[in-house]
Amino acid sequence: MARAATTADAFNAVAEPRRRQILDVLASGERPVNDLVLQLGLAQPQVSKHLRVLREVGAVDVRESGRQRLYRLNGNALKPIHDWVKEYERTWSERFDQLDVVLEDLMEKEEDDGNDD
Amino acid sequence: MAMTTSGTATVTLPTDTQILITREFAAPRHMVYKAWTTPELVQRWWHANRGEMAACEIDLRVGGMWRYVMVTPDGLEVAFHGEYREIVPNERLVSTEVFEGIPDAEEHAALDTLTLTEMDGRTTVTVLVEHPTKEGRDMHINSGMEDGMQDAMDLLEQVAVSLG
Numbered sequence: 555m556a557r558a559a560t561t562a563d564a565f566n567a568v569a570e571p572r573r574r575q576i577l578d579v580l581a582s583g584e585r586p587v588n589d590l591v592l593q594l595g596l597a598q599p600q601v602s603k604h605l606r607v608l609r610e611v612g613a614v615d616v617r618e619s620g621r622q623r624l625y626r627l628n629g630n631a632l633k634p635i636h637d638w639v640k641e642y643e644r645t646w647s648e649r650f651d652q653l654d655v656v657l658e659d660l661m662e663k664e665e666d667d668g669n670d671d
Numbered sequence: 672m673a674m675t676t677s678g679t680a681t682v683t684l685p686t687d688t689q690i691l692i693t694r695e696f697a698a699p700r701h702m703v704y705k706a707w708t709t710p711e712l713v714q715r716w717w718h719a720n721r722g723e724m725a726a727c728e729i730d731l732r733v734g735g736m737w738r739y740v741m742v743t744p745d746g747l748e749v750a751f752h753g754e755y756r757e758i759v760p761n762e763r764l765v766s767t768e769v770f771e772g773i774p775d776a777e778e779h780a781a782l783d784t785l786t787l788t789e790m791d792g793r794t795t796v797t798v799l800v801e802h803p804t805k806e807g808r809d810m811h812i813n814s815g816m817e818d819g820m821q822d823a824m825d826l827l828e829q830v831a832v833s834l835g
Contacts, residue, residue, distance in 0.1 A: 639682060642690075642812045645719050646680035650694045650796075652716035656706045657698040664702070 564634050567611040572596065573604045580614060580627040587623065688808050690800040700787040700794040704761045707785065713739070722749070733758055737766065753780070762787055768800065770811060779807040 568574055572594065579585060579593050587605065591598050605625060608614035612631035616623050681693045696703055706712045708731050714724040718741050725748070726740035738752035750771040757765035764785040769776050784799045802808035 639684070639812060643680055643682040645721065646682060646692050646694070648721075649716055649719035650680050650696075652719065653703075653706055654696065656712050656715050657696060657702055660702045660706060660712075661698055 564611050564613060564632055567607050567613055568632070568635065570604070570607075572600075573608055576601070576604055576608065577613065577627060577632075580625060584624045584626040587625065590625070684808075687805040688802045690802075690808060690812065692796075692798040692800070694796050696794045696796060697792075698794060699792055700789040701761045703787055703794045703796060704764075707764070717741070722747075726750075731755065731758065753783070756782070773810050779803065779810065781807065781811060 568577065575594055576590055579590060587598065587601060590601050590605075594601060605614060605616075609616060612628055614625050615628045616625050618624075679694070683691045683693075685691050706716065708729060710727045710729050713729065714727045717727070717739055718724050722741040722743035724740065725742045726738060728736070728738045730736050733755055735755045736752060737755065738750065740748060740750040742748050752769050752771065753767040755764070755766045757763065764783075766783050768781045768783045770779070773779060779802065781803075782801045784797075784801075786797045786799075788795045788797075800808070800811065802811060
């Protein structure tokens, strides 16, 4: 299947397992790059490279704090992915709303029929 | 596990290859089972208001086949089929599920397990969809929607929480 080479959207940015690990760590709070290096057991240049991709799609923000740069998760950039699963959920919700109606009919019918089966 | 809100299906991604759908119904489970396995009844709910059912075949025995076809208002045909693997009436139904709209559909067959649990006349329905690969799962979630979003992620649940 044809795949876009670009990493410039959230879907591609999170397709890489290491980048998901970084997001996992950042989900619990803001971190300097050294923390991420320790937690992931990767070399700093690799972590920096992943952070750059995540920053490009806006999934991660950075701010200066004294001599440190602190990275944090920006959930809004990942919203397209969230919305995507939500759409699947909506389909099932509407399907089940219809099933509710069918079940109501069955309940009424069973009451009418009594115990004759 | 958190309770499902009535009227809303809860979808989670327990692992890279699974989709779990949960919902509670105000009916005993033998009725839910009947609505789930009787073609005339399935035709009334499976379309999810996204089209009309053009076919609904159910051969409810181990090794028997099922096939559902829906046609959307703009003429798109969405078809699924599978084979029943395990049948415990009113309790549990295991079948394969093939989405016919993807390349090499049979290779991407999922295994669906329907479980019905009754308490105080109400039934909790869980549907566990297990794909052989993560790509298969992502295509499944994407079925009937726009292309180009095949890379979902297991992080989703935490992220969803972070969105508030």
